[in-house]
Amino acid sequence: MTVLASIGELTVTYRRDGGKVTALRSVSLDIMAGERLAIIGESGSGKSTLALAIAELLPSSSADGRIEWPGLGRTPLLGRDIGFVFQDPSASLDPVMTIGKQIAEVARTHLGLNWSQAYAKARNLLERVRLPDPDAALHAFPHQLSGGQKQRVAIAAAIAAGPKLLIADEATSALDTIVQTEIVALIRQLVAEDGMTLLFISHDIALAAELAERIAVFRHGRLVELGTTARIVGAPTQAYTRALLDAHIGLDAAPLLDLAGRRA
Numbered sequence: 001m002t003v004l005a006s007i008g009e010l011t012v013t014y015r016r017d018g019g020k021v022t023a024l025r026s027v028s029l030d031i032m033a034g035e036r037l038a039i040i041g042e043s044g045s046g047k048s049t050l051a052l053a054i055a056e057l058l059p060s061s062s063a064d065g066r067i068e069w070p071g072l073g074r075t076p077l078l079g080r081d082i083g084f085v086f087q088d089p090s091a092s093l094d095p096v097m098t099i100g101k102q103i104a105e106v107a108r109t110h111l112g113l114n115w116s117q118a119y120a121k122a123r124n125l126l127e128r129v130r131l132p133d134p135d136a137a138l139h140a141f142p143h144q145l146s147g148g149q150k151q152r153v154a155i156a157a158a159i160a161a162g163p164k165l166l167i168a169d170e171a172t173s174a175l176d177t178i179v180q181t182e183i184v185a186l187i188r189q190l191v192a193e194d195g196m197t198l199l200f201i202s203h204d205i206a207l208a209a210e211l212a213e214r215i216a217v218f219r220h221g222r223l224v225e226l227g228t229t230a231r232i233v234g235a236p237t238q239a240y241t242r243a244l245l246d247a248h249i250g251l252d253a254a255p256l257l258d259l260a261g262r263r264a
């Protein structure tokens with residue numbers, strides 16, 4: 001397997017209220033080309049900071065360490081090489097631009113298509129993310145869609161230029177459980193169809209285990225455990241990972257137990 005991105009000794013410090021907050025501490029991690037990797041941890045553990053650092057989207061902060069792209073062979077361009085889906089689709093969609101134009105613009109900018117080709121691509125993407133009535137949706141504005149539908153549009157825009165890496169940062173956290181399951185299934189399907197690498201960021205270990213082949217556990221800005229999903233769920237080495245798993249036992253343990261191979 002090729003390494004898509006290699007993160008070495010990455011430390012990120014934000015300045016806040018005259019002081020400093022260290023969000024990532026000496027994190028080293030290889031993201032393999034074509035894998036589905038989940039980053040999990042409690043709020044404030046540094047998950048989003050890692051995602052932003054990879055996408056070169058960090059706000060004013062100081063970052064030490066390296067991020068290299070052996071599997072890409074060039075510095076990635078956000079939108080073209082990296083698609084980013086945020087928790088709140090309203091934050092990434094322009095409220096006064098039609099859905100079709102927002103997606104078409106990504107395709108036009110990064111793929112060099114003319115408007116007519118870009119709109120055809122947008123329509124096809126709306127179909128792929130299973131938005132009901134893609135023709136009508138092309139001319140709709142974000143406020144006319146539900147939260148789940150808006151997230152489908154944000155996903156369509158994120159993959160419009162055929163990125164190698166899709167980063168989903170708590171992309172399903174604001175949705176109700178049924179819609180959440182549908183969006184997870186959709187992400188899984190699109191990633192498989194387009195051969196993308198997935199970085200799935202979540203505070204929810206059960207959801208991460210459903211989707212990812214490997215899980216990286218973060219705590220207080222450190223990578224504390226990394227392994228295959230079956231190993232992390234079935235035989236975690238860190239008390240912290242065990243505590244994250246235990247928090248799910250009793251809520252809905254079945255999927256996790258299935259993964260650990262403890263059930264028939």
Ligand SMILES: Nc1ncnc2c1ncn2[C@@H]1O[C@H](COP(=O)(O)OP(=O)(O)OP(=O)(O)O)[C@@H](O)[C@H]1O
Pocket residue numbers: 014015016021022023041042043044045046047048049050059203
């Ligand atoms: N722009 C910023 N300025 C100052 N401090 C920040 C900034 N962004 C994040 N932090 C701090 O960095 C630490 C890590 O935050 P980060 O958002 O990366 O964690 P997270 O695991 O993604 O949390 P959540 O799940 O709540 O989004 C936290 O202490 C947070 O308060």
